[in-house]
Amino acid sequence: MRVHALIRLAVILSAAGLTTAAWAASADDFNAAYTKAEAAENQAGTLKTQWTTTEDALKAAKKAADAGNFDDAIKHAQQAEALANASIAQAKEQATAWKNAAIR
């Protein structure tokens, strides 16, 4: 009975360990997320439609990664990517929508 309990505990701890390993972000995960965010922000740059908040999120991502906190770093990078994509969508929409606001 005692052995069974120990085995059960070992299985639980092992599973927990595997789960943690599966969820913890790595430098590679961060690099992938950051590359995507940076590409979107560069595209926003060619459209002259970058947002300061995107730049802030990219900086925060780098800072967290430098501190080894890849979970936070990825969150910031994903936020930056979302912001950059929103700024690109804004520029595309405004390419024609500005005319509706112009005084004629």
Add this chain to the structure above:
Amino acid sequence: MRRAVLLAIAMFALAAPPVSAADSVNPKADFKAFRDYFTKHFPKVPLNDFVNGPYSMDADLRKQWEEIDAFPPYQFALDKGKQMFETPFKNGKTYGDCFPNKGIGIRQSYPYFDAKAGEVVTLDVALNQCRQANGEAPLDYTKDDMAALTAYMAFTSRGKPFDIKIPNDPRALAAYRKGEEYFYTRRGQLNFSCASCHVQSAGDHIRTEVLAPALGLVAALPIYRSEWGGMGTTSRRLITCNSQVRAVPLKAEDELYRDVEYYLSYMSNGLPISGPGARP
């Protein structure tokens, strides 16, 4: 057969994007519509008073400004600008040698379209072109020296009506159009355009500030801002506006900034230069 051709023409006409007034570039028509918009929205504001920005919109603010202007906060910049303007470069020439009428009373003609370069030249850019032609380093477009020089040149032009020309040159019309587009395009995370504040909300409050109307907006530049505790050039004003709506600003005197100044200055044609101005 004839019926088929007519049908094809009709289908083509339906498929083609509609050509509206918004797609053609007509500065004269834009000017009239722009002027009508502001004079209809603010019928009590005398036309020339629009150059006084928020003070034309708010009586209390105007009283404060009149008292402040008895001892102009920009006076230090005028003194410095005059001195800089009159001090010869190392080669013995002065700023005056680069400009018509020796640079006195000419602010109202800037920006202009330089047909040779194919782009808009603002007074600030012309000053740096002058410096570089005489072997001097260019000034920072956002700092005090440029603000002082342009303040002095604006001061010598006070009361002279804006006289911006848009030549019948496709490049000039394109620059004008890009300036107009920039003015009305929403940007930044807050999704504001220049027009959001200076057309659609002109005269309204944003926190404690009264938003200046776009008509005459550029006539008071450069300005002393109490908020800044110092002088600001046109570039500084545009960069700050961009940052406030959380848009990454362009480089000072970027082509688009020059184009939007060209557009707004043309819209202010006939209104008197009032710079340098003082704003809260």
